[in-house]
Amino acid sequence: MAGLSFEEQVYWTLIDLANALLTGTFIGGYYAILSIGLALSFGVMRLVNLAHGEFLIVGAYISAVILQVVNIPPFFVLFIVVPIMFGIGYGLQRFLLNRVSVQAMERRGMSANFGLMAPILVTFGLSIFISHGLLAIFASDAMSINNSLAFSAIRITSDLSVSTLRFIFFLFAIVLLIALFLFLRHSATGRAIRATSDNPTYATLMGINTEHVFAVALGISLAIGGVAGFMIGMTRTFQPFDGPQFILIAFGVVIIGGMNSIVGSLVGGVLLGIVQVLAGTYFGPSAQLVGGYMLVLAVLAFFREGLFSR
């Protein structure tokens, strides 16, 4: 900042900080949507879904393909993508993952450790299957969803602005997380999901069909993943093998916020977003990921179950 007065130096330092905080916060909403499905499937089924990132990419491809075929405003595609992804999640849990779930393994007399391992191996296999399936269908060319908002910004002051898409996605995240919270709190299905999450055996004794509840939970998880996939497609290009980078973000958010907390997902996403942008701003782009994962390590060191775990 050579040639600037002291007041100007302070002003630009504060502007940089404010831009980083704003951008980080709004990225946090996007990160929360990427992650909440992973937190839900772990919280309810104890399922570590290693294919979560690939399912986000599936959501992105479905959104992009529909928008290439049907001439509708981009956001309207969610009315098609969300039910499709819910159906994929419901069917996957009902007809495949319920057979290898922790509960199914325990019923067969396997140890709890083996019960945790089997679904991890199956979802790992699924992740490979999905990414190679996408490669076979779409080749390795990068795709994106064309939209007029991608390079648009909301100017707050002459020196302070935020991406329009990031702002919209942050509002989306708030609305989606509030809706999910109200659904889990006040609907019969939501209570059944929470009861099953608390203890599947007790829930069965209450007349709850836990296999159906698990399927609904993964359906919701992937439906939100569909929204996340749409967001990915709107903000950047994507390819069949992009899943792992998103599951890394999702794991980071879930570790910071806590495995079974909706509020934790939002707070975890915002914290990770802010730390990444601050690290990028002050130490260069290569420091973004390192900064984020230093935060993850710090949370693991001091709050082993996350900031909002119950």
Place this chain on the structure above:
Amino acid sequence: MSTWGSRGNLSAKPGRDGRYPILTVENLSAWYGELRALQGISFSANAGEVVSVIGANGAGKSTLLRAMTGMMNLGKRAHIEGRIECQGRRLDRLRTEKIIEGGVTMVPEGRMLFSRMSVEENLLVGAHIPRARDGIKDRLAGIFEFFPRLAERRTQSVSQMSGGEQQMVAIGRALMSDPAVILFDELSLGLAPIIVDDIYDKVRQINERGVTCLVIEQDMRRALEVANHVLVMLEGDIVLDGSPDDLSREEITNAYFGTRPEGVA
């Protein structure tokens, strides 16, 4: 008044002997792998009865409840054979949720509440089956009238409640499914005697409203006080079946401790 407690009276039909069997168990056997935990037992419970099942540890009481609630059908290792009917409907091949839908519910040993949920939420989960969703608000109000303590604490987390209060929640949760038959498993476990008195008083009141009760209890005195039908189990078999008025204390004690009465193989 509450809407629960009507099913026992309304649904009962007289059996062949002119009495009102609501629950029939015929030749029921249960296995955990190679271990046979129930030895082909048979009994029936009439509508409006309190049936106490007593027996020492390992006698097969809890296995009987697991069998009656479909919890023995969950895996390959544990399974049952025989016939269980409630109100003429065969239950032994049904999944647990269908059994609950059929009017049989359970207050499990150790309460088994959903610890992250409030009193009211626990009660509402008890009304999850489709049949119980009609009139859910009236039934909830009835439960709060029956257990005023729970009304005071409806938003409190159950994990912060005393054992007696948790037992009230567990009983209220069972009533929320509007059952014809409630299976109570070890109600007195871990509770102070004065609390147990209150809980058993509530069981009597529930029974007076027409709900058939099957009580599993290690405390023989309590079990006999509340019952009008007693089953004594030993090594997976029923060794004594009758009315507490017709059976002597000695007969029951002998059966409980393994001295089989004459005439029982």
